Amino acid sequence: MLKILRNRTYRHLLAAQEVALLGTGLATVALGLLAYDLAGESAAMVLGTALTIKMVAYVSIAPVAAAFAERLDRRRMLVTLDMVRAVVALCLPFVTEIWQVYVLIFVLQSASAGFTPAFQATIPDVLTDEQEYTKALSLSRLAYDLENLVSPMLAAALLLVVSFDSLFWGTALGFAASALLVVSVALPSPTPRQPRGVFDRTTRGIRIYLRTPRLRGLLALSWTAAALSAMVLVNTVVIVRGDLGLQDSAVAxxxxxxxxxxxxxxxxxxxxxxxxxxxxxxxxxxTLATATMATAALLSAVAPMSLAMLTALWALVGFGYSSTLTPSGRLLTRSAHPEDRAAVFAAQFTLSHACWLVLYPLSGWLMTQHGATVAMAALTVLALGGLMLAAWAWPAFQPRSIAHDHPDLPADHPHLSGVEPHAHPIIIDDLHPRYPHAP
Structure with a gap:
């Protein structure tokens, strides 16, 4: 897996992702504690609202950012957005009111909505071999998990000597270091084959996404993953601090x-x-993650869980969550031409975060109004619905090359190549606006 680090460009991009997520992980812990400090037992609702604002920014900004990204130098765009995030992080330690949290979170996550899909779409342009790209996806997943493992552990250690608001300074440092690493390499910026209007560029990725069967299945799985992760990310602080009566470090x-x-x-x-x-x-x-959350609901109904039991259950949920979403980059890359790749990655970013937009506040509301057992049970049911929809929407067998015709094209059109029957892997584009059924 580590052989791909010989590629200098990818190595720098991975390092940029690592340091940015290290800072983001510190902010995740600090934001939960800030919410608890400002709102006490209503922290789940405050944090759920903050995360909802994050999702609103992701859903509304990402497609628009993708539409304009194709006309911008990709490296300059990424560096600028990193610096915007660093400035916002520097403001968070001075927050004294809940509304200030909401405003800063919207600005921060608007920058992330432009940064993340463009960054993700760059990786398959740098690593064109699918096996190398698969390894890169796993390394990227490991980088994301710094937010859930290394960062909380670092946060727990830092909280022994500093107050939680000092963690936001580490967030700013992470974004600044990311900008320096990105600016140190040259990045490919694929250009469109033909000029398109703003509306076409804004909606193109979502249109390609929703017309591709495997990606419709991915969207359903994203719903399942969002339901389960919402329970973990929104409600862990209240379970540990409120239900179990433990300290800040136990949340981490x-x-x-x-x-x-x-x-x-x-x-x-x-x-x-x-x-x-x-x-x-x-x-x-x-399936593993959903079954584990159902088990957690049953155990919670019998008796309060210990920290060790909660941590073990969350580990199983995390294993299933990663297994569900890590391969998604392979599906997205296979489903778009290089010039459409950023738009399709932005579509996944937008649609998957639309799931979180619904499930984050719902998770916080369920926890606040009904407690952990009901919240776990309800989110398990929602996750199961997404799992069943994914199994239906994504055909179990689909030939790689699909025979189809183009009655609207002349027989000498270059795309047809004079070959009958006409068959190849289908990617939604101007010549293939719909996914044909396999014979």
């Missing part, structure tokens, strides 16, 4: 369980995906 330990399970999955997946297709691996991961 419980979240580290989720991150540890996710990291373990990331190590296993490259070898597993060489032997099995994406669909069964992703469905199995979603």
């Amino acid at each position: 330990i419980a979240l580290a369980g989720f991150g540890g399970g996710s990291m373990l999955a990331a190590f296993v997946l490259p070898a597993l995906l060489e032997r099995l297709p994406d669909r069964p691996v992703m469905l199995a991961g979603a």
Whole structure:
């Protein structure tokens, strides 16, 4: 897996992702504690609202950012957005009112909505071999899991000597370091084959996404993953501080369980995906995570869980969560031409975060009004619905090359190449606006 680090451009991009997420992880812990400090037992509702604002920014800004990104130098765009995030992070330690949290979170996450899809779409342009890209996805998953494992552990250590608001300074440092690493390499910026209007560029990625069967299945799995992760990220602080009566550092330990399970999955997946297709691996991961959350609901109904039990359950949820979403980059890359890739990654970013937009506030409301057992049970039911929809929407077997015709094209059109029957892997584009049915 580590051989791909010989590629200097990818190595710098991965390092940029690592340091940015290290800072983001500190902010995740600090934001939960800030919410508890400002709102006490209503922290779940405050944090849920803050995360909802984050999702609103992601859903509304990402498609627009993708539309304009194709006309911008990708490296300059990424560096600028990193610096915006760093400035916002520097403001967070001075927050004294809940509304200030909401405003700063919107600005911060608007910058992230432009940064993340463009960054993700750059990786397959740098690593064009699918096996190398699969390994890169796992390494990226490991980088994301710093937010759930290494960062909470670091936060727990720092909280022994500093107040929680000091953690936001580490967030700003992480974004600044990310900008320096991105500016140190040259990045590819694929250009469109033909000029398009703003509306076409804004909606193109979502149109390609929703017309591709495997991506419709991915959207359903994203719903499942969002339901389960919402329970973990929104409600862990209240379970640990309120229900269990433990200290701030215990919150970091419980979240580290989720991150540890996710990291373990990331190590296993490259070898597993060489032997099995994406669909069964992703469905199995979603099934494991859903079954674990159902178990947590049952155990919570019987008696209060210990920190060790909660951490172990969160680790299993994290393993299933990572197994569900890590291969998604492979599906997105196969489903778009290089010039449409950023738009399709932005579509996944937008649509998956639309799921969180619904489920984050719902999770906080369920926890606040009905407690942990009801919240876990309700979110398990929602996750199961997404799992069943994914199994239906994503065909179990689909030939790689699909025979189809183009009655609207002349027989000498270059796309037809004079070959009959006309068959090739289908990617939604101007010549293939719909996904044909396999014969």
